[in-house]
Amino acid sequence: MPPLSRDLVLEAAIRAADLGGVEAITMRRVAQELGVEAMSLYHHVPNKDAILDGVVDRVFAAIELxxxxxxxxxxxxxxxxxxxRAVLSRHSWALGLMDSRRDPGPATLRHHDAVLGVLRRAGFTLPMAAHAVSLIDSYIxxxxxxxxxxxxxxxxxxxEVAGxxxxxxxxxxxxxxxxxxVEHALRPDYDHASEFDYGLDLILDALEARRG
Incomplete structure (x- = not known):
């Protein structure tokens, strides 16, 4: 096993949360995931809040800029x-954390700046860019x-459920x-995932209509 590090602690915290939700992110549970004593974690993260900040930043880092x-x-x-959507579907426990942390990490800040940059360069006013981010993220x-x-x-x-x-x-x-x-959900070609694309395109159409 490689030497314990902050990265390993955060990876273990994410694995624990994927299995047991955000409630599973405790010093004791993360230590168990790593096969070490809880006290050894404090050499790499000062407290549970630092772990929560770190896992949120890792989730943001996994989303395409x-x-x-x-x-x-x-x-x-x-x-x-x-x-x-793909990243958060794997880590849905992170949804309740992403907007609640007071000390966002570098990947989080970089991500938000990149999203705003795309919108501002496209001609969105600052208020419209803020509306767009709020609307899209709420939808996701x-x-x-x-x-x-x-x-x-x-x-x-x-x-089975529909029947x-x-x-x-x-x-x-x-x-x-x-x-x-009968005519929609039970069609052989129906895929609930396609609803995401349809709704997203509606939002983008509406934003394009109001751009600038």
Whole structure:
């Protein structure tokens, strides 16, 4: 095993949170993940708050920075949103932490600056850039939370859950709900993940209409 370091402590904290949520990020639990005594962590992180700040910064570092390799603001912001959704889907426990820390790390600050830079260079006023960031990030967070709460993940589970709902519908049929399930959710080509792309494009369309 390599020598204990701050990086190893943060990696262990993320593994613990992926398994047990943010509540699993304790000095004792992280030490167990590393196979060491809790006191040994204090040589590398001063306290639990430092671990929380560090894992948030690592999550931000994993999200693609917008601006490089994209020809326009929409492509850059869209790629960043897709990356953020993918990263946060793996670490959904981080959603409650990302906006709550008072001591943001360098990756966090760099990330926010890059997003604002894309929007400002594209002609968004400062207030509009702030609105855009708030709107897009709220959408990403909400979608990730919704996905994490869904009672099904695979196509088979969708069919099973939808079939159970149809079987339990009252006699009047609830025609519009039935239509949604049968003609939309149970289509062979339906993928709930596509809803994210559709909503994101609506937001980008609206922002483009108000740009400048």
């Amino acid at each position: 917008p601006g490089s390799g994209h020809g326009d603001w929409r492509a850059a912001i869209r790629a960043r949103a897709l990356s953020a 967070s909400g979608f990730v939370l919704q996905e994490a709460s869904l009672p099904m993940a695979s196509r088979e589970e969708v069919t 159970g709902i149809l079987d339990d519908l009252p006699e009047d049929g609830l025609p519009y709900l039935t239509e949604l399930i």
